[in-house]
Amino acid sequence: MTYDQSAHITDLQARNTGLVERVRILERVANDQESVYRRALDAFGADAQIDMAIEEGAELTVELMHRKRGRQHNAPEEIADVLITAGQMRLLFGAEAVDAILVGKLADLEQRIDGAKG
Ligand SMILES: [Mg+2]
Numbered sequence: 725m726t727y728d729q730s731a732h733i734t735d736l737q738a739r740n741t742g743l744v745e746r747v748r749i750l751e752r753v754a755n756d757q758e759s760v761y762r763r764a765l766d767a768f769g770a771d772a773q774i775d776m777a778i779e780e781g782a783e784l785t786v787e788l789m790h791r792k793r794g795r796q797h798n799a800p801e802e803i804a805d806v807l808i809t810a811g812q813m814r815l816l817f818g819a820e821a822v823d824a825i826l827v828g829k830l831a832d833l834e835q836r837i838d839g840a841k842g
Contacts, residue, residue, distance in 0.1 A: 765816060
């Protein structure tokens with residue numbers, strides 16, 4: 725093995741280790757989003773995260789307007805940002821209350837859909 729090959733292999737091993745760690749983190753957060761939301765609220769505080777929720781909502785508004793106008797947009801990223809901040813707001817304002825309202829609203833929506841089919 726030449727020196728260059730050895731360095732290349734070392735580089736690939738380091739990248740592989742980084743990717744394996746990234747996949748491990750992705751799997752963990754995907755399976756436990758709530759703990760990340762709680763940690764964000766604890767780390768940055770409620771007021772800062774409310775500001776983030778407001779900001780992300782505004783960013784999604786802009787991206788959806790771009791989409792409506794046929795412009796290039798980044799709606800998927802902003803939807804993800806809104807879901808992340810909404811997840812934190814759900815915990816901040818009471819998950820049980822939010823979930824109960826959510827289920828009620830989904831039921832109402834389903835009735836409107838069924839009514840629209842007429
Ligand atoms: Mg954003």
